[in-house]
Amino acid sequence: MKWKLGDRVETRIAYGEALLELGKHRQDVVVLDADLQRSNMTHAFGQAHPERFFDMGVAEADMVCTAAGMAATGMIVFATSFAMFVPGRAYDQIRLQLSYGQENVKIVGVSAGLTQGPDGATHQALDDVALVRQLPGMTVLNPADATEAYRAVVAAAEIATPVYIRLGRYPTPVIFGEDYQFEIGAVPVMRRGDDIVICATGIMTALALDTAEILADQGIETSVLNVPTIKPLNTEAILDAALGKKLCVTMEEHWISGGLGSAVAETLAEVRNTPPLLRIGVRDKFGQSATADELLEHYGLTPVHMAESILNAMGE
């Protein structure tokens, strides 16, 4: 693996690298993009394998169904655009062709979340996980760093069912070393503490670890779970970690409804004696244009803000 712990790398970079590697070894891998290949890092695959790369134009619905037809004819297809447009623009197609039809297509939504940045709310997907999470037979992956993203892309290629992979363009610190074994459904425990548990996904995992440091200074011991597989959710791992704690916290770069926060809420609600839940994410608001860091600050998603929210919740 080419990334060192602490390097700040966008997960979309790892996607491009993983595709190149997959393309070398597998003749059945096809990559589609809807006119964002230089942003989504699929361009290099296109250069290396022009016969297996297609710019589908600005036509996401068509792209998803074309991908399904290719998959039905023996290919494994990575259909890529901004997370705003797949799933958003092609939800009906994803539901019918991939979920109901169980075609072997990997939908890759890049530049997800607030940290898409300057383009503003129109391009900041905060609902993509909510859309795909409810679909039967879908696997939903939201990797935390470049290493995990690379491994998640490879793992997605190894299963013959549809997958949604959520990626970003925020230079997030690498938190997994070369020896990291990614497994769909596994929930790595990043830190152990007895007072509260944080379930974090995507770029929020690194921020959750920083939040835990701040809380430790206040005498609060925090467990941090990294939850890259939002569906199927490993409810056992989450319940194991949550039971007996004073508070369970979810952290996601997504609206607090429909994503990881909802998934954990559903899990806790069906079990007795679970701790109260604090969902951290974007609360019923759109994003706006700014730098990624300004947006994380403004929407209360920095470690300082999140530690404060947690302390408030514990005080209640």
Place this chain on the structure above:
Amino acid sequence: MVDDLKLAELRATARELRYHIINMMGAGKPHHFGGSLSIVELVTALYFYKMRYDARDPRWDGRDRFVMSKGHTVPTQYVALAKMGVLPMEDLPTLKRLGSILQGHPNACMTPGLEACTGSLGQGLSFANGIAMAARIRHLGIRVYCLLGDGELHEGQVWEAAMGSSTHKLDNLCAMVDRNRLKSQGAVDEAKSLEPLTGKWEAFGWHAISVDGHNLCQICDALDEAEMVRGKPTVIIAETVKGKGVPFMEGQFQFHNAPITRKQWEEAMRVLSLGEEVV
């Protein structure tokens, strides 16, 4: 080239399919009568004249593919597949019943012989493009057919796909439009005008052929012609009559998806069992 003997056989098959469609749909339950009847000759020509297909092995990699993009008329495909032996004839009466493999709209995971899940209109041509493109990568040498409704052409995705087919010069692809001029609630062109329809497809880079969609000779010739076209996809625009073959349904949008009475059903069965020429 289709000969007279084959044509007579195809006409008999089309009559038989119509009989089975009405028989399986029965009285008292809503079904997509109109559009299922308007495509009978198109489906007959595909399965019983043109397509390379092994009914004993419907998943054979070398088969020609037929994507029913207007998914609501899949009953016609069911009866064709049953006649070929891909589906058991005795399953036909289970159409749309709990637990049946014959869903109201196509599910390719569930029903042998189907290629795609459709029913949300506008998706099938994109799917067919995907098959045609993958077949080219894999050098499969197959042909891909896709049947669209004319009301379905209101869906913008059809035109996204149509641009893709010609851009990629998919001459292994042949689309067919069931131009029966009626959608669910009335005239197609009153809601959004499709004309000039042939010109639209040509402007999108397609080779377009117009046929009488109930004339098997014309349909077979058009399918043969499509196979000879190089460098572009072909569309066959088939002028049809919604409800064709059952006089009281012909040209009536009300039978798009509606129940018929016992008396109407008996009348339809009587007409279809007379074995009269449809054309």
